[in-house]
Amino acid sequence: MYSRSRIARGLVSRHTPIAQCALKTTSTACTTRTAVIGASVPLWTPHRATIHTSHNRPANPVAPKPMHPDPRENPMVGIAPDKNVNVAQRRMADFNLSGRVFVVTGGGRGLGLSLAEGLAEAGGYVYCLDRDNKVDRRWEEAARRATEWGGQLRYRQQDVQDAAGMDRTIAAIADAHQRLDGLVAAAGVQQITPALEYRQEDAARMLDINYTGVLMAATAAARQMNKHKCRGSMCFIASMSGSVANKGLLSPVYNSSKAAVIQLARNLAMEWSPINKKDGTGGIRVNCISPGHIVTPMVEKNFEEVPGLRDLWESENMMGRLAEPHEFKGACLYLLSNASSFMTGNNMVIDGGHTSW
Numbered sequence: 231m232y233s234r235s236r237i238a239r240g241l242v243s244r245h246t247p248i249a250q251c252a253l254k255t256t257s258t259a260c261t262t263r264t265a266v267i268g269a270s271v272p273l274w275t276p277h278r279a280t281i282h283t284s285h286n287r288p289a290n291p292v293a294p295k296p297m298h299p300d301p302r303e304n305p306m307v308g309i310a311p312d313k314n315v316n317v318a319q320r321r322m323a324d325f326n327l328s329g330r331v332f333v334v335t336g337g338g339r340g341l342g343l344s345l346a347e348g349l350a351e352a353g354g355y356v357y358c359l360d361r362d363n364k365v366d367r368r369w370e371e372a373a374r375r376a377t378e379w380g381g382q383l384r385y386r387q388q389d390v391q392d393a394a395g396m397d398r399t400i401a402a403i404a405d406a407h408q409r410l411d412g413l414v415a416a417a418g419v420q421q422i423t424p425a426l427e428y429r430q431e432d433a434a435r436m437l438d439i440n441y442t443g444v445l446m447a448a449t450a451a452a453r454q455m456n457k458h459k460c461r462g463s464m465c466f467i468a469s470m471s472g473s474v475a476n477k478g479l480l481s482p483v484y485n486s487s488k489a490a491v492i493q494l495a496r497n498l499a500m501e502w503s504p505i506n507k508k509d510g511t512g513g514i515r516v517n518c519i520s521p522g523h524i525v526t527p528m529v530e531k532n533f534e535e536v537p538g539l540r541d542l543w544e545s546e547n548m549m550g551r552l553a554e555p556h557e558f559k560g561a562c563l564y565l566l567s568n569a570s571s572f573m574t575g576n577n578m579v580i581d582g583g584h585t586s587w
């Protein structure tokens with residue numbers, strides 16, 4: 231420990247953790263310690279990491295860095311974040327998804343595939359659920375890239391309109407890994423039709439996929455998170471069209487299905503975010519991303535159907551361009567990682583300023 235005189239001279243504080251003190255005393259000690267720590271600390275395993283508090287911290291000079299914040303001093307312990315998560319032992323550890331398991335509906339292509347790839351890039355084990363019975367070249371390339379970063383992409387054919395089947399698929403994934411940490415609900419369809427021409431069956435189909443499909447995916451995932459006591463996180467892909475009547479886009483049912491998804495996220499967050507202190511269930515955060523226009527297969531079809539639509543959309547946001555799917559990876563990673571541990575029931579609008587003027 232440090233002598234009273236050193237503390238009195240302000241060289242070290244009574245409360246300064248060991249690693250910080252080493253840093254202030256000799257740089258050699260810090261380097262040596264860091265090197266040994268880097269070699270000895272395994273990949274981040276949130277549920278198995280040893281917690282070192284000032285009570286049980288070993289005297290061994292190569293002990294891991296202290297937790298930040300120290301769980302004894304953190305009034306939120308037992309509520310959030312998980313006290314087994316040893317933040318600050320790795321660079322930006324809040325974003326590390328190693329050892330975690332995720333499901334992405336609509337992960338076969340477009341935005342869903344990009345978001346799935348982002349989670350795998352951060353080390354996650356990601357299952358893409360989509361209705362097609364096989365994957366295309368872009369999915370295969372993304373799966374190959376994912377392994378370079380230590381993550382994995384897997385594919386399961388699953389239509390979100392088959393709620394019972396989706397429940398079984400998500401249960402099988404969670405049981406195989408004994409955990410489920412997150413869901414991205416990105417499966418969605420679009421139909422450009424003026425309101426007066428909308429047929430009842432088309433409206434029902436749209437809502438069944440875009441709204442009920444999200445609800446059923448979320449409940450299937452929440453059942454598994456509760457079963458395995460995982461304090462998971464969900465990200466629903468809504469749209470800026472859920473908050474505004476989108477100029478140049480005559481799709482009244484699509485737009486209102488996205489408004490319903492935003493409202494669903496608030497309600498599920500209210501039900502599932504608190505932790506049930508009796509049985510340890512809950513602690514599930516639910517948020518939305520509302521993207522602006524992104525160039526995906528869905529939107530390319532819109533451009534074929536409506537001449538001049540691309541020019542109109544590009545002129546409607548502050549950046550004068552449309553988005554690429556990969557521009558949403560960071561936001562999704564934020565929502566599904568510890569980085570957003572105090573965020574729930576909310577909607578991130580990422581639209582190049584489209585709805586801000």
Ligand SMILES: NC(=O)c1ccc[n+]([C@@H]2O[C@H](COP(=O)([O-])OP(=O)(O)OC[C@H]3O[C@@H](n4cnc5c(N)ncnc54)[C@H](O)[C@@H]3O)[C@@H](O)[C@H]2O)c1
Pocket residue numbers: 335336337338339340341342359360361362388389390391415416417418419439443467468469470520521522523524525526527528529
């Ligand atoms: N592209 C945009 O400009 C934009 C903007 C805002 C929101 N979104 C939303 O992002 C999400 C992804 O859209 P995208 O642009 O990548 O479209 P996309 O058509 O390229 O991808 C949608 C994916 O969902 C899958 N899917 C559709 N119905 C399904 C079902 N019943 N079961 C399982 N999978 C199903 C499709 O097979 C496809 O792989 C959608 O929810 C969409 O509404 C897109």
